[in-house]
Amino acid sequence: MTRNLPALIGWMAGTLVSFSALAVSIRELQGRFSVFEMLSLRNAAGLAILLGLALARPDLRATLRPRRVPLQVFRNVVHFGGTYAWAVGVTVLPLALVFALEFTTPIWVAGLAVLVLGERLTGPRIAAIALGFLGVIVILRPGASGLQIGALLVLFAAMAFGVTTISTKALTRTESTFAILVWMNALQLPMNLAGADPLFWTRIPDAPLLPVLGICVLGLSAHWCLTNAYRYGDAILVVPLDFLRVPLIAIVGFALYAERLDPFLFAGAGLIIAGILWNLRAEARA
Template identity: 55%
Template structure:
């Protein structure tokens, strides 16, 4: 999980730094192009990996990647418009949407804890965004849209994982999302980059791949009731970065809302673990 924490935390300021030079489409093109190059090289070097790249359920892969692309675009754009802590706190509603979609789409059982995670998630959203008051920031809706899209992508992954390997899912993710990003990019955008952009470019290229790999392995080898609480450490870490480097205020309402969201997620995880 330390790899996940470092990847996502480093990615946020790198996206904000590059947004002064590149569009969000172009920034995400760097991430997907790097991932595709690395995964293609691995597939060429290891024949057994190539055998995993079957074309079964491509429609589901495509659905997952449209949702993942949409969520990634909205999340990245929000990082340029909102304090980091607000973005990360609202992103934590993703498990609440997953719990809801699992009932509505996958037909899983509605439990008290699933109702709780949704209700506490909505209460947390109200505390963080404060709709109808002067402090409301419309860009918060971008993060909520991203969380819903990420949840839809997670539901697709849940269905794919029974027949696809993690390598195949990541490979098709980069194959499908690279054209989506390039469609909104200046194809010669690399000419805009200066020497000062080299570090954030490297961070985005590397963290875009390591975040997915580390998170997948964390859930493979660790219990979700341990992995998720560690993931929540991203909030205080990114809040400190925002405060130290960007003079972003440490808003108590954001942390109070995040506490409600996290409480709901942990309740649902505890209930699911007891039911195993």
């Protein structure tokens, strides 16, 4: 069900552009900064923006005190590992491959919800998991080209994002979305700085401006746009629109980096999204 189709399309357009431009920003800066350094920059900028909002908005500031510290720490350790693995994948794999494999996250969520939250293992969930697994096999074709370490890293990232989704679902019972974002950046900043050159900040003035700005703001803008999209439409509408990230980033990768348009990738991604939509439709009817 959609509550405002033009608003839904507008927020999803912002989501698609933000995620795609973030990947390009990482690719453009990979020769100047390590992944730890790029993620440190992202966390520092995100924290500065959010704390600035907290200073300007007393109502936001009042929500910052964490109520479930162990779960906050667990969520951010897992998310840190997933984000690092995803960013490494962006630097070594075709961009469309990264995005297609990342779409297995809802499959991981479906499986983890059964194992961790005790939710029922329904027929549509089994079908979604099976189609997701089949889609990954079609995309990677392990017997034809072997498994690349970068692809395994992105699959790990998708699994980590699945754990993060389950953890976030639990956190939202007691914490505001704003507080979750603030603590995400505050906790992950020192984790990334631990692997960064202490003087990497001195290289920022010599780096191209647009990719640096992209690293700083696009992660926040992508999640902000996606969150608002869910306000105007149900998941059964949002997920297919979000899937447009795959052909969009494939075109970007082809235009900027001469990356091949792989029909197996689109076929496998289609299987993954079919499984996700099957499960979403079944849950909407339940």
